[in-house]
Amino acid sequence: MIGEQFKQQTGTRAQHVPYAQFSQAIGDLLNGTNAFQFITILPVVDLIKTGKLRALAVTGPKRVPALPDVPTIVEAGYPSLVVEDWTGFAVKHGTPKEAVTQLNAAINKALQRPSVREALGKIGAEAAGGTSEQFGRMVGDQITHWHQVISDAGIKVE
Secondary structure: OHHHHHHHHHOOOOOOOOOOOHHHHHHHHHOOOOOOOOOOOHHHHHHHHOOOOOOOOEOOOOOOOOOOOOOEOOOOOOHHHOOOOOOOOOOOOOOOHHHHHHHHHHHHHHHOOHHHHHHHHHOOOOOOOOOHHHHHHHHHHHHHHHHHHHHHHOOOOO
């Protein structure tokens, strides 16, 4: 989806190539079949560090500690293309509020541990934490944002 957003904002012509398997997409990038890809950093940070892949920019608002020499998309000249990977914890709708609160507190506590923060940093991730309400608002904002990108690109599910 960020590729579509990139095309919309820069006027770049590029062909989306769908893959059923992430490993095949990476393989095609490594062997030169594809000229570029927008890739989540976590599974490729080691390929970048070893020079097998060249990162042109990270799409977050700040540099990634695991790749300090890679500029941000803003530094590369595209301030409106900031997109961050995120992972969250979810439970089934209707889970008792007390259980949600307990899980949220335990997750936030774990995310404050230096060993957890360090391990996440090594793979290019950053612990955020927060409340379940904050997470819900962020997910809602993401849905709204990407719905607009899909609409603007004229993408249809067939």
